[in-house]
Amino acid sequence: xxxxxxxxxxxxxxxxxxxxxxxxxxxxxxxxxxxxxxxxxxxxxxxxxxxxxxxxxxxxxxxxxxxxxxxxxxxxxxxxxxx
Amino acid sequence: xxxxxxxxxxxxxxxxxxxxxxxxxxxxxxxxxxxxxxxxxxxxxxxxxxxxxxxxxxxxxxxxxxxxxxxxxxxxxxxxxxxxxxxxxxxxxxxxxxxxxxxxxxxxxxxxxxxxxxxxxxxxxxxxxxxxxxxxxxxxxxxxxxxxxxxxxxxxxxxxxxxxxxxxxxxxxxxxxxxxxxxxxxxxxxxxxxxxxxxx
Numbered sequence: 001x002x003x004x005x006x007x008x009x010x011x012x013x014x015x016x017x018x019x020x021x022x023x024x025x026x027x028x029x030x031x032x033x034x035x036x037x038x039x040x041x042x043x044x045x046x047x048x049x050x051x052x053x054x055x056x057x058x059x060x061x062x063x064x065x066x067x068x069x070x071x072x073x074x075x076x077x078x079x080x081x082x083x
Numbered sequence: 084x085x086x087x088x089x090x091x092x093x094x095x096x097x098x099x100x101x102x103x104x105x106x107x108x109x110x111x112x113x114x115x116x117x118x119x120x121x122x123x124x125x126x127x128x129x130x131x132x133x134x135x136x137x138x139x140x141x142x143x144x145x146x147x148x149x150x151x152x153x154x155x156x157x158x159x160x161x162x163x164x165x166x167x168x169x170x171x172x173x174x175x176x177x178x179x180x181x182x183x184x185x186x187x188x189x190x191x192x193x194x195x196x197x198x199x200x201x202x203x204x205x206x207x208x209x210x211x212x213x214x215x216x217x218x219x220x221x222x223x224x225x226x227x228x229x230x231x232x233x234x235x236x237x238x239x240x241x242x243x244x245x246x247x248x249x250x251x252x253x254x255x256x257x258x259x260x261x262x263x264x265x266x267x268x269x270x271x272x273x274x275x276x277x278x279x280x281x282x283x
Contacts, residue, residue, distance in 0.1 A: 015095060019102035024169045027106075031168035035105050064165070 006080075008053045013038050013046045018055060018081070021073045029069035047071060054080055106169075113166075114268030115159045121262025123152045128253035135247035146192075153185075173221045184214040204249035208238035208256055215260040226267050230260030 009015045016036045021027060033043050047069075050056045057074045060067060073081070127145050134142040188210055195203040216231025218224070234256045241252035 009095075012098060015098055016102045019099040020106045023103045023106035023171075025172050025174065027169035034168075035102065 006053075008049065008055065011046060011049075013042065014050055017043070017046060017050060017071070018073070021056060021071060022081075026070050026072035029071065032071060112163055112268060113159070113272050114265045114270075115163075116156060117261040117265025117268060119152060119155060119159065119265075121257050121260070121265050123148055124257035125254050125262060128250040128257065132247045132250035132254070135250075177218055177221055180214045180217050184210065202241075202246060202249060204241045204253055205238040208234050208241060208252060211256055211260055212238070219264075224264065224268075226264040227260070230256075230264055233259040 009018060013036060016038075017032055020032060020035055029040075029043070029047070032038075032047075033040060036043065038046075047056065047058060051058050055073065055077045056071050057077070059070050059072075061070070062068060127148055130142055130145045134145075188207070191203075191206060191210060194200075195206070200206070212231045212234030215227050215234060219227030219229075219231055237252040237256045241249040244252060
């Protein structure tokens with residue numbers, strides 16, 4: 001029998017973000033927004049929650065003078081998902 | 084997708100599947116690289132075939148076009164990298180395979196010229212098949228899988244075919260392995276891009 005999901009993943013948006021990040025190595029914030037159809041504000045809040053819970057890593061940089069946020073699941077994030 | 088409420092296990096599973104499929108449906112490249120090399124190899128092999136009858140000395144250098152094509156290839160790679168919003172797990176692997184193929188093909192061309200190999204087409208075709216098949220296999224992209232296998236079949240065919248007809252094997256291989264898959268990728272890419280523009 002499958003274990004219940006961690007309460008942090010009880011949000012549809014957070015679970016959607018994690019599902020996308022499992023499929024790819026890393027993704028930009030804009031890509032996650034496009035795929036989840038979420039608003040930038042809401043997505044930003046949920047990404048922060050996932051980051052605080054240790055599920056994802058977030059790195060910020062600049063690309064062509066625009067801020068770029070890249071999200072990925074670190075090894076410990078995968079371990080947390082397996083638990 | 085703004086809901087915060089708890090949802091059932093089945094709903095969770097459905098959402099996970101939907102998101103994984105959404106991410107998988109995206110086309111990573113624009114198809115331009117495949118179109119470029121499909122066109123260049125088709126052009127060079129057809130010119131070499133025609134030159135067997137025309138016998139124009141200048142056309143013997145047509146294969147240098149493959150060296151010149153590296154410049155637009157670099158531009159394509161840089162542009163695709165800039166436009167890319169995510170990286171897939173197989174990206175580095177496939178990139179490594181194509182870089183090693185590029186190095187191997189130029190080394191083979193050098194060895195073939197040094198040792199004056201009479202009919203090198205089967206050797207090139209064997210090599211063409213490797214990255215094409217590997218890319219098709221990793222991306223689950225059937226046209227490239229077929230293209231890779233076609234290169235190997237054509238390698239055997241060209242072994243039993245006299246020159247200049249071996250050049251036609253190269254033409255067919257370039258079309259099946261790169262040009263046609265490139266057209267399909269390009270079509271899917273442009274379709275996905277149009278949908279994205281419509282949504283935003």
